[in-house]
Amino acid sequence: MKARYSIFSLARNALSYHENWQQAWHSPEPKKSYDAVIVGGGGHGLVTAYYLAKEHGMRNIAVIERGWLGGGNTGRNTTIVRSNYMWDQSAALYEHALKLWENMTRELNFNVMFSQRSVLNLAHTQNEVRITKRRIHSNRLNGIDSTWLDPEDVKREVPIIDLRGGGRYPVLGGSIQRRAGTARHDAVAWGYARACSEMGVDIIQQCAVEGFDIEGGQVTGVRTSKGQIKTNKVGLVVAGHCGVLANMAGFKLPVNSRPLQALVSEPVKPIIHNVVMAGAVHAYISQSDKGELVIGAGTDAYNGYSQWGSNPVTEDTLAAICELYPLFRRMRMLRQWGGVVDTCPDASPIIGLSPVKGIYLNCGWGTGGFKATPGSGHIFADTVANNRPHPIAAPFALDRFRTGFLIDEHAAAGVAH
Amino acid sequence: MPDSMMTTAASLRHSPFDPLHLAVRTQDGLQGAGIGLIPRDFRGLVTLRVDLDREPTARQAVTDATGLDLPTAPNTAASQDRLSVLWLGPDEWLFVVDDPAPDAGADLQTKLTGLLEGVFAQVVDVSGAQAAIGVTGPDAREVLERAVPLDMHPRSFQPGQVKHTLFGRHTGVSLHLKDDQPTLDLYCRRSFTGYVWRYLEDCAKGAETTLAVLADR
Amino acid sequence: MLLIPCPYCGARTENEFAYGGEAHKVRPEHPEEVSDEAWADYLFLQKNTNGTYYERWVHAHGCRRWFNLVRDTLTNQVHGAYKIEEEPPKVDETTYV
Amino acid sequence: MAQTYRLQDRGRVDLERPIDFTFNGKRYRGYAGDTVASALLANGIHLVGRSFKYHRPRGILGAGAEEPNALLQVESGPRTLPNVRATQAELYDGMAVTSVNAWPGPDTDVGAVNQLFAKLFPAGFYYKTFMWPGKAWPYYEKVIRHAAGLGKAPTDPDPDFYDKRYAHCDVLVAGGGPAGLAAALTAARSGARVVLADENPEFGGSLLSARETIDGKPAIDWVQATLDELRGHPEVRILPRTIVFGYYDHNWIDLLESRTDHLSRKPDDRPRQRMWKVRAQEVVLATGAIERPLVFVDNDRPGIMLASAARSYVNRYGVKPGNRCVLVTNNDGAYQAALDMQDAGIEIAAAIDVRAEATGPFTERAKQAGIRILPNHGVAAVDGAKRVRAIKAQPLAADGERLTGASRKIACDFVASSGGWNPTVHLFSQSRGKLRFDAETAAFVPDRSVQRARSAGCCQGTWGLMGCLKDGLAAGAEAAKAAGFPDTKAGSTPKASDDGFLPARWLWTVPGEQPVGHKGKHFVDYQNDVTAADLLLAIREGYTSIEHVKRYTTTGMATDQGKTSNVNALGIVSQARGLPIPEIGTTTFRPPYTPVTFGAWGGRDVGDLFDAERHSPMHAWHVRAGAAFENVGLWKRPWYYPIGNESMHDAVQRESKATRDSVGILDATTLGRIDVQGPDAVEFLNRVYTNGWKTLKPGMARYGLMLGEDGMVMDDGVTACLRENHYLMHTTSGGAGDVLAHLEEYLQTEWPELRVYLTTVTEQYATAALAGPNARKLLQEVTDIDLSPEAFPFMTFREGTVAGVPARVFRISFSGDLSFEINVHADHGLHMWQTLMSVGEKYDITPYGTETMHVLRAEKGFIIVGQETDGTVTPIDLGMDKLCSSKKDFIGKRSLARPDMLDPQRKQFVGLLPDDPEEVLEEGAQLVEVLKDAPPMDMVGHVSSSYMSPNLGRSFALALVEGGLHKHGQKVFAPMPGGKTIACTITNPVFFDPEGERLRA
């Protein structure tokens, strides 16, 4: 049993100079075989393992991570969490996740700093106004909190914004979801890893999956850089690398991998208190608890697996930030990086079965899967354990690209961060 | 028909520069300015599209119509008297008639179309669709390098060359380098004239040089 | 900012170009005769290679021609460009995990 | 005011030019050439701020970009700048700087209470607490947020402007020390275009801080001579105050040039900063090296600084950091600083040397100079919280992990510390070059370049001056040659000394009296308050990967990005894990090298130039008429034309009615137009539109619907047959660019056999749409075209003159009324418009904007792509399946046959009439069939367009409703916020003139 974290345990440990803290998770060598192998030690993979162990009694399982835990998009995203999606299917999925976020810190006994500071989505054109209102009405009737803001309301929420948008893109209004916000991204990975480890899940880092053993259309094992592992259930949760693993397993996905970039400014005293997204000009901003402005940009225009992101995209985003927040022109960029996101034609994820028996898919989250982390893992664990899609996952099956039942979130917004 | 409308069509024209209310300096020269911009009102512009491999007779037909040999080397232009032809792509050229007459473009179009009868080609009058801005002066390259990603250095952009490129963030322009003063003609889409002009003004400011608006011709 | 060798105009910066995705995808000659699966394959499925990738680009702010490029999607190294009607150049292909 | 610590006999500041400035409100004096840091030190000030987490008093550690402590707020008001490194900020007259993160000031800082609880704040403590009670996190968070951050963001708009430019060169040299200057020289001699950039106001790099000679003369003479020669080469561009901050793909390199920050009065006409976006054929990196501090207990006390910084203050700025110095070092090189200081009259109280034996060329000279050296000693303790007063030295045990024996206290007023050197490999790493760990110097050095770049001088681990010069000369020559220039040969290297800093001992934590973490703090990352104990804790808790260590402890994540802390952290982690440093690896170097202003990235692409505004030839007229404008793509289109104080609603009602009653005029110039020509033009149209084109004769026009290959509606518009094989296609205003790109792609890649050419002619024409019952009468007054219905039927066009200029007039209608669209050469647009306005006066002609256009078309049930459609709507959904030919293939056709496209329950296009004719539905409102008391409710559709119509005398709307095509007459409800519900009836979407009599009139 792990020691619980609290102010008291901190005080107690302070007396022994913090020399007696236990490991948050163990790093064992892989066993010869597992009941299920989750490929990808990002948030989604870890949550999947967590619920497989917790709700489906599967303890002989492993999470296999090529690099370091949480080092994929989980560790490089702008951490926006919201559930105000337009289509019913998406709303169900993201709201399921948001509810789990609201209890995550206590469930894990690990403070993930889920900060429900509210998320605003600005509308800059008449068309955006129409789409935003359509989304708000839909949210409301789906039981999700979402309200329209007139420009003056936007100004009240974000006093530093220039409603004139530099003259070119005036703010015509926007939506606000007050239950939405941000979270400490690394803590999510660490908190779930700790909880998994406690239930006996093997977390194996620095171990890349390099191939699959497939017999008669059924997966029988994975080949990794640390050797062969037998298993007949494999969950692929590798975000931008889903195409690479699908190719290994002999099928293709409707996914393009693209670098998506973000950047932070130097830390300053609190100046912006919520998350503000401006789809029309591709700029998303919030301020972390450490003080830096966290800014998200658009994806590169072309496929790529490089974790940087192209230069013109940075320029465009910072120009937009200067437009909406003229007083940030003198702020300085401290660090810029990228992650490889898995974009689907309809900007919705793929969750469910794959063409290979025993291989399950959880991918296509693109620019916006962090917010889904707990919900995604929860319904995916159910899917893996029971070999059929969880009801919330059902509409997100790969087959929709054959039948045409796309869940096109482009219709609702430019980009789905 | 009301009397006011009986005037000739020519005087009823407005160039894309009219709304900019430019203070054009009519005396000669830059007078110390680092860059001069010249609103080149009213040019005859015609696009030609033809695949010279597919249509071997086209080349001669064009020469018959214009006296110019179509430049086939990428990024080049040919000029003679008041007519230039700019390479825009492997099967695309822009003819520029340096003549303010309202029908300059239409006339050339008619002529080319006639001579290319039976040839698979496209000839389109685009005199209204584009605006031409002359750019000259010792700082012209420095200023333009703020607007376009091209290398403007004489080693890589020589007189007689034309390059089509991105201008600012949103629009394409063609740059035709005419001499090493340098003097260039910049062609942009008409609706972007204000953007391009203001952008160039701002580039001059950024380059810490002075800008003069010079009269055409 | 990539430097892309347009087969017509020469090397220009990335922001003059627009991307067109995987190259050598061919629209079925008779779409009505192909299965839903095959159609979905044409419409949506991607090789999405991590490594040597054959892809379409158009010189949007240049000569407006479409052409193909061979690029390493991990390193962004460009192996060459060729016209739509040309054969791809010979390159040592790499794929990464 | 006296600058007690100013040396009169050395330094490069201009003693003739005193400069007054204030620090925390108090006036001080410095000289031209000073940085804020050197000026403060000249005035005896070390304490400049407080640390991030513990609010510990902090001083000045470095003398350049590496500074982690002395971050200040420069100025207040609109030009304020947070987090400026005092060591880089050039002093100017009247400059006002203040401490950050300290209230009321660094001397008496309230936040310092944090130090009392420091024991509760180890790395990652926040993950373990603030969890109780459950809902309290927001309150904790508020407190945490207020404690965080350093300086204050400006709160006023920036008064400055920024320049941004592209540049191309053959050789870019980053860094202007001896190596960089030498490289620029040989490159320049070859005739190559060279850009040489250095972040400092002066070139010379570390030579500015040194007292070395080159060819027997002061090194600075060589710098001068080199610069003079470089200035004589016309193709060389020399950029001082310019950081090379980002190295991207394909030798694309970003630079930031500072233009006015160092000026007292900022000229209006000069940009504050300039961003250079450089494509370099070849690159020489000559970025030097950064000294690392030693990690000993309480090594953050004000007065403790890097040995190289102390040397720099003495030699470059003519400032004594104090009168009595203790050197703490693990290497020989630091004695060079001690010697220079001693020469300047500073007493070297002692040198605490952690090496078992203090040896090496500089050490020997120090011994000769009488400097007392304590070899094999560690630092037991540091006295003095706000300024170091004394340091306690004690011998090291044999393993170097503990202290042993008797300690002695050495009084001092500052400490110079040296833990070795890190080559500045940031740019090399950004270029994805591979690093190699050099065990001898315990440093990462460049191994293999991935891009066309090479390193020279200290940044590649060449430590002696002569070696640096040689490197530089060779690298410059090689780069020029690789860029295609004649071989200039590096030539012979000027004579200079060639000492390195070895021997050294790599003791990553210098032990103190008590074990690390027990008493006192061993700082690794000063700025983020990360200690050696924090690193050890992270490893103990399983955060063993260096990336986890970084994120758990935040080491290296501050504004200095770990410039001084990086390798020390690796050393400590390596020791704790028992793995060699190369196996630990480094974290990723990312741009920018030092922080870069957002405004410079934005450059001129802000304000009016943020996005291009496209204007029609009639734009100025609309502005004069007082129109309100709407963005449509990049176009500015008149939205409505209010008269006096008229509201938008009133204006639109008036415009709509006036048009239906008499005649209205709309600027339709923005419609996309594509000239389509070639023998296969009809075949092409057949493939790209859903409907058939074979029967369209010259003079006729037809509406076409265009789909994406996924079967979804993409665009629509009217295409006219001008002649055989020659068509003019119209697209939507916003869609024009995409449509042309889409069509060209198919032509060039799928159907190269089709003989068709496309050319955009959108702006060739200016277009006015005249609509309303009096349109014909009005137009007939100004045209020679016979407008009679017989001569000019609906869906045809005619050519002639209008207002005396050549025109092509289409008889098509988007308003549903009798309508003519008049196209003239763009040059004639304004004339045509004005003529129609003046002749139209007698018909009360009314200009109308896009909003009225929307009302009128909606009354007719005409869709707008992007409003009725959203990328998920098929022609079948719109009830336009009749427009989809069954006889041919077209783009998107196959997709319409997929199973889910045929589902009768898809959302389909309908009209809606609210039960209350006064009630205007909100666009975007969702519709339900079964009302519930509260959400959730099942939605069956949404309102896409909704208006009050003065012509119908009531409100109406368009919507998409599940199975709607077969639900005409049924009821649906729009539940609104606040409990209100709007009941409506589903109808046919054509509300006005269903037989089309008006439009054919």
Ligand SMILES: Cc1cc2nc3c(=O)[nH]c(=O)nc-3n(C[C@H](O)[C@H](O)[C@H](O)COP(=O)(O)OP(=O)(O)OC[C@H]3O[C@@H](n4cnc5c(N)ncnc54)[C@H](O)[C@@H]3O)c2cc1C
């Ligand atoms: C810059 C940026 C900003 C973003 N902003 C937001 C936002 O604000 N809000 C939001 O909701 N979402 C955002 N996202 C998206 C979000 O980060 C992702 O959708 C989400 O984190 C994906 O989580 P994951 O667990 O599926 O993937 P990851 O965290 O990427 O985990 C996948 C893991 O699989 C591993 N892997 C890959 N190949 C192999 C292999 N062969 N063998 C073993 N392991 C392998 C990877 O190393 C990686 O650790 C953003 C993304 C980026 C890049």
Ligand SMILES: NC(=O)c1ccc[n+]([C@@H]2O[C@H](COP(=O)([O-])OP(=O)(O)OC[C@H]3O[C@@H](n4cnc5c(N)ncnc54)[C@H](O)[C@@H]3O)[C@@H](O)[C@H]2O)c1
């Ligand atoms: N013997 C030793 O132990 C030792 C240690 C360090 C330095 N040195 C001496 O220092 C000198 C090193 O010469 P060098 O030319 O290699 O380095 P340098 O330090 O003299 O010059 C590097 C220059 O590059 C600048 N710079 C660094 N990064 C930059 C960037 N991104 N953008 C713009 N400017 C940047 C620095 O400010 C500096 O001015 C030699 O004289 C050497 O002997 C010796």
Ligand SMILES: Cc1cc2nc3c(=O)[nH]c(=O)nc-3n(C[C@H](O)[C@H](O)[C@H](O)COP(=O)(O)O)c2cc1C
């Ligand atoms: C929300 C968020 C906040 C961050 N804040 C900082 C920061 O304050 N300082 C910093 O150096 N990096 C910060 N980073 C960036 C990380 O240092 C790192 O660049 C990112 O996780 C990608 O990893 P990589 O650069 O190692 O590839 C932040 C990242 C995220 C996702």
Ligand SMILES: [Zn+2]
């Ligand atoms: Zn080209």
